[in-house]
Amino acid sequence: MFDILMYLFENYIHSEAEVYGEQNELTDELLRAGFNQDEIYKALDWLEQLADLQSSDKYPYLNSKPESATRIYTESECHVLDVECRGFLMFVEQIGVIDSTTREMVIDRLFALDKKFISLDDLKWVILMVLFNVPGKEHAYAQMEDLIFTEPASVLH
Structure with missing residues:
Protein backbone atom coordinates (compact mmCIF):
# COMPACT_ATOMS: atom_id res chain seq x y z
CA MET A 1 0.00 0.00 0.00
CA LEU A 53 -8.46 14.04 9.90
CA GLN A 54 -9.32 17.67 9.14
CA SER A 55 -12.72 17.06 10.76
CA SER A 56 -12.69 17.83 14.46
CA ASP A 57 -16.02 16.00 14.82
CA LYS A 58 -14.47 12.64 13.96
CA TYR A 59 -11.16 13.22 15.75
CA PRO A 60 -11.79 15.44 18.79
CA TYR A 61 -8.36 14.63 20.26
CA LEU A 62 -6.89 16.82 17.54
CA ASN A 63 -8.64 19.90 19.01
CA SER A 64 -6.40 20.15 22.06
CA LYS A 65 -3.16 22.02 21.45
CA PRO A 66 -1.01 21.89 24.56
CA GLU A 67 1.88 24.32 24.43
CA SER A 68 4.57 22.14 25.92
CA ALA A 69 3.42 18.54 26.09
CA THR A 70 5.70 15.55 25.79
CA ARG A 71 4.42 12.62 23.75
CA ILE A 72 4.67 9.34 25.64
CA TYR A 73 4.59 6.36 23.31
CA THR A 74 2.86 3.13 24.22
CA GLU A 75 4.73 -0.15 24.17
CA SER A 76 3.06 -1.17 20.90
CA GLU A 77 3.95 2.20 19.33
CA CYS A 78 7.57 1.71 20.37
CA HIS A 79 7.65 -1.66 18.58
CA VAL A 80 6.62 -0.04 15.31
CA LEU A 81 8.43 3.29 15.70
CA ASP A 82 12.03 2.77 16.74
CA VAL A 83 14.11 5.29 18.68
CA GLU A 84 15.33 6.93 15.48
CA CYS A 85 11.76 7.55 14.27
CA ARG A 86 10.56 8.81 17.63
CA GLY A 87 13.60 11.07 17.85
CA PHE A 88 12.95 12.45 14.37
CA LEU A 89 9.33 13.18 15.27
CA MET A 90 10.53 15.06 18.35
CA PHE A 91 13.13 16.92 16.27
CA VAL A 92 10.67 18.12 13.61
CA GLU A 93 8.25 19.17 16.32
CA GLN A 94 10.94 21.10 18.22
CA ILE A 95 12.04 23.00 15.10
CA GLY A 96 8.43 23.87 14.29
CA VAL A 97 7.87 21.76 11.17
CA ILE A 98 4.99 19.94 12.88
CA ASP A 99 2.96 20.74 15.94
CA SER A 100 1.23 18.41 18.39
CA THR A 101 -1.82 18.12 16.13
CA THR A 102 0.08 17.25 12.98
CA ARG A 103 2.28 14.87 15.00
CA GLU A 104 -0.84 12.95 16.04
CA MET A 105 -2.08 12.98 12.45
CA VAL A 106 1.27 11.54 11.33
CA ILE A 107 1.15 8.84 14.00
CA ASP A 108 -2.44 8.00 13.03
CA ARG A 109 -1.47 7.64 9.36
CA LEU A 110 1.68 5.64 10.18
CA PHE A 111 -0.31 3.06 12.07
CA ALA A 112 -2.94 2.95 9.33
CA LEU A 113 -0.17 1.66 7.03
CA ASP A 114 -0.41 -1.56 9.03
CA LYS A 115 3.32 -2.21 8.85
CA LYS A 116 5.24 -4.09 11.53
CA PHE A 117 8.08 -1.59 11.33
CA ILE A 118 8.23 2.01 10.11
CA SER A 119 11.53 3.13 8.60
CA LEU A 120 12.81 6.68 8.95
CA ASP A 121 12.28 7.24 5.21
CA ASP A 122 8.66 6.03 5.48
CA LEU A 123 8.14 8.40 8.39
CA LYS A 124 9.54 11.37 6.46
CA TRP A 125 7.26 10.72 3.50
CA VAL A 126 4.19 10.34 5.70
CA ILE A 127 5.03 13.65 7.42
CA LEU A 128 5.31 15.24 3.98
CA MET A 129 1.96 13.78 2.86
CA VAL A 130 0.23 14.95 6.03
CA LEU A 131 1.66 18.46 5.77
CA PHE A 132 0.63 18.65 2.12
CA ASN A 133 -2.96 17.92 3.13
CA VAL A 134 -3.21 20.33 6.07
CA PRO A 135 -4.34 23.83 5.09
CA GLY A 136 -1.96 26.57 6.22
CA LYS A 137 1.08 24.27 6.47
CA GLU A 138 2.71 25.30 3.20
CA HIS A 139 5.81 26.69 4.92
CA ALA A 140 6.14 23.57 7.09
CA TYR A 141 5.76 21.45 3.95
CA ALA A 142 8.60 23.37 2.30
CA GLN A 143 10.77 22.91 5.41
CA MET A 144 10.07 19.18 5.39
CA GLU A 145 10.94 18.99 1.69
CA ASP A 146 14.26 20.64 2.50
CA LEU A 147 14.91 18.08 5.23
CA ILE A 148 14.23 15.22 2.82
CA PHE A 149 15.86 16.46 -0.37
CA THR A 150 18.78 18.60 0.77
CA GLU A 151 22.07 16.77 0.78
CA PRO A 152 23.96 17.15 4.05
CA ALA A 153 27.11 19.24 3.77
CA SER A 154 30.29 17.23 3.81
CA VAL A 155 32.43 17.47 6.91
CA LEU A 156 35.91 18.88 6.57
CA HIS A 157 38.55 17.11 8.61
Whole structure:
Protein backbone atom coordinates (compact mmCIF):
# COMPACT_ATOMS: atom_id res chain seq x y z
CA MET A 1 0.00 0.00 0.00
CA PHE A 2 2.83 2.40 0.82
CA ASP A 3 4.25 1.99 -2.69
CA ILE A 4 0.91 3.11 -4.13
CA LEU A 5 0.84 6.14 -1.84
CA MET A 6 4.36 7.04 -2.94
CA TYR A 7 3.41 6.57 -6.59
CA LEU A 8 0.38 8.83 -6.22
CA PHE A 9 2.30 11.43 -4.27
CA GLU A 10 5.22 11.58 -6.67
CA ASN A 11 3.23 11.35 -9.92
CA TYR A 12 0.17 13.41 -9.12
CA ILE A 13 0.23 15.36 -5.90
CA HIS A 14 3.85 16.41 -5.53
CA SER A 15 4.35 17.07 -9.25
CA GLU A 16 1.09 19.07 -9.31
CA ALA A 17 -0.18 16.92 -12.17
CA GLU A 18 -3.91 16.73 -12.56
CA VAL A 19 -5.39 13.98 -10.40
CA TYR A 20 -8.16 11.95 -11.95
CA GLY A 21 -11.60 13.08 -10.82
CA GLU A 22 -13.17 9.63 -10.66
CA GLN A 23 -11.92 6.97 -8.31
CA ASN A 24 -12.58 4.33 -11.00
CA GLU A 25 -10.28 6.10 -13.47
CA LEU A 26 -7.56 6.41 -10.83
CA THR A 27 -7.97 2.75 -9.92
CA ASP A 28 -7.67 1.77 -13.58
CA GLU A 29 -4.50 3.87 -13.93
CA LEU A 30 -2.98 2.21 -10.86
CA LEU A 31 -3.92 -1.26 -12.15
CA ARG A 32 -2.19 -0.45 -15.45
CA ALA A 33 0.85 0.65 -13.43
CA GLY A 34 0.95 -2.88 -11.98
CA PHE A 35 -0.53 -2.43 -8.53
CA ASN A 36 -2.81 -4.95 -6.79
CA GLN A 37 -6.49 -3.96 -6.64
CA ASP A 38 -6.87 -4.69 -2.90
CA GLU A 39 -3.81 -2.57 -2.13
CA ILE A 40 -5.15 0.22 -4.35
CA TYR A 41 -8.39 0.31 -2.36
CA LYS A 42 -6.45 0.36 0.91
CA ALA A 43 -4.29 3.26 -0.33
CA LEU A 44 -7.29 5.27 -1.52
CA ASP A 45 -9.01 4.63 1.81
CA TRP A 46 -5.82 5.77 3.60
CA LEU A 47 -5.91 9.05 1.65
CA GLU A 48 -9.61 9.50 2.38
CA GLN A 49 -8.97 8.99 6.09
CA LEU A 50 -6.13 11.53 5.90
CA ALA A 51 -8.60 14.06 4.49
CA ASP A 52 -11.06 13.12 7.27
CA LEU A 53 -8.46 14.04 9.90
CA GLN A 54 -9.32 17.67 9.14
CA SER A 55 -12.72 17.06 10.76
CA SER A 56 -12.69 17.83 14.46
CA ASP A 57 -16.02 16.00 14.82
CA LYS A 58 -14.47 12.64 13.96
CA TYR A 59 -11.16 13.22 15.75
CA PRO A 60 -11.79 15.44 18.79
CA TYR A 61 -8.36 14.63 20.26
CA LEU A 62 -6.89 16.82 17.54
CA ASN A 63 -8.64 19.90 19.01
CA SER A 64 -6.40 20.15 22.06
CA LYS A 65 -3.16 22.02 21.45
CA PRO A 66 -1.01 21.89 24.56
CA GLU A 67 1.88 24.32 24.43
CA SER A 68 4.57 22.14 25.92
CA ALA A 69 3.42 18.54 26.09
CA THR A 70 5.70 15.55 25.79
CA ARG A 71 4.42 12.62 23.75
CA ILE A 72 4.67 9.34 25.64
CA TYR A 73 4.59 6.36 23.31
CA THR A 74 2.86 3.13 24.22
CA GLU A 75 4.73 -0.15 24.17
CA SER A 76 3.06 -1.17 20.90
CA GLU A 77 3.95 2.20 19.33
CA CYS A 78 7.57 1.71 20.37
CA HIS A 79 7.65 -1.66 18.58
CA VAL A 80 6.62 -0.04 15.31
CA LEU A 81 8.43 3.29 15.70
CA ASP A 82 12.03 2.77 16.74
CA VAL A 83 14.11 5.29 18.68
CA GLU A 84 15.33 6.93 15.48
CA CYS A 85 11.76 7.55 14.27
CA ARG A 86 10.56 8.81 17.63
CA GLY A 87 13.60 11.07 17.85
CA PHE A 88 12.95 12.45 14.37
CA LEU A 89 9.33 13.18 15.27
CA MET A 90 10.53 15.06 18.35
CA PHE A 91 13.13 16.92 16.27
CA VAL A 92 10.67 18.12 13.61
CA GLU A 93 8.25 19.17 16.32
CA GLN A 94 10.94 21.10 18.22
CA ILE A 95 12.04 23.00 15.10
CA GLY A 96 8.43 23.87 14.29
CA VAL A 97 7.87 21.76 11.17
CA ILE A 98 4.99 19.94 12.88
CA ASP A 99 2.96 20.74 15.94
CA SER A 100 1.23 18.41 18.39
CA THR A 101 -1.82 18.12 16.13
CA THR A 102 0.08 17.25 12.98
CA ARG A 103 2.28 14.87 15.00
CA GLU A 104 -0.84 12.95 16.04
CA MET A 105 -2.08 12.98 12.45
CA VAL A 106 1.27 11.54 11.33
CA ILE A 107 1.15 8.84 14.00
CA ASP A 108 -2.44 8.00 13.03
CA ARG A 109 -1.47 7.64 9.36
CA LEU A 110 1.68 5.64 10.18
CA PHE A 111 -0.31 3.06 12.07
CA ALA A 112 -2.94 2.95 9.33
CA LEU A 113 -0.17 1.66 7.03
CA ASP A 114 -0.41 -1.56 9.03
CA LYS A 115 3.32 -2.21 8.85
CA LYS A 116 5.24 -4.09 11.53
CA PHE A 117 8.08 -1.59 11.33
CA ILE A 118 8.23 2.01 10.11
CA SER A 119 11.53 3.13 8.60
CA LEU A 120 12.81 6.68 8.95
CA ASP A 121 12.28 7.24 5.21
CA ASP A 122 8.66 6.03 5.48
CA LEU A 123 8.14 8.40 8.39
CA LYS A 124 9.54 11.37 6.46
CA TRP A 125 7.26 10.72 3.50
CA VAL A 126 4.19 10.34 5.70
CA ILE A 127 5.03 13.65 7.42
CA LEU A 128 5.31 15.24 3.98
CA MET A 129 1.96 13.78 2.86
CA VAL A 130 0.23 14.95 6.03
CA LEU A 131 1.66 18.46 5.77
CA PHE A 132 0.63 18.65 2.12
CA ASN A 133 -2.96 17.92 3.13
CA VAL A 134 -3.21 20.33 6.07
CA PRO A 135 -4.34 23.83 5.09
CA GLY A 136 -1.96 26.57 6.22
CA LYS A 137 1.08 24.27 6.47
CA GLU A 138 2.71 25.30 3.20
CA HIS A 139 5.81 26.69 4.92
CA ALA A 140 6.14 23.57 7.09
CA TYR A 141 5.76 21.45 3.95
CA ALA A 142 8.60 23.37 2.30
CA GLN A 143 10.77 22.91 5.41
CA MET A 144 10.07 19.18 5.39
CA GLU A 145 10.94 18.99 1.69
CA ASP A 146 14.26 20.64 2.50
CA LEU A 147 14.91 18.08 5.23
CA ILE A 148 14.23 15.22 2.82
CA PHE A 149 15.86 16.46 -0.37
CA THR A 150 18.78 18.60 0.77
CA GLU A 151 22.07 16.77 0.78
CA PRO A 152 23.96 17.15 4.05
CA ALA A 153 27.11 19.24 3.77
CA SER A 154 30.29 17.23 3.81
CA VAL A 155 32.43 17.47 6.91
CA LEU A 156 35.91 18.88 6.57
CA HIS A 157 38.55 17.11 8.61
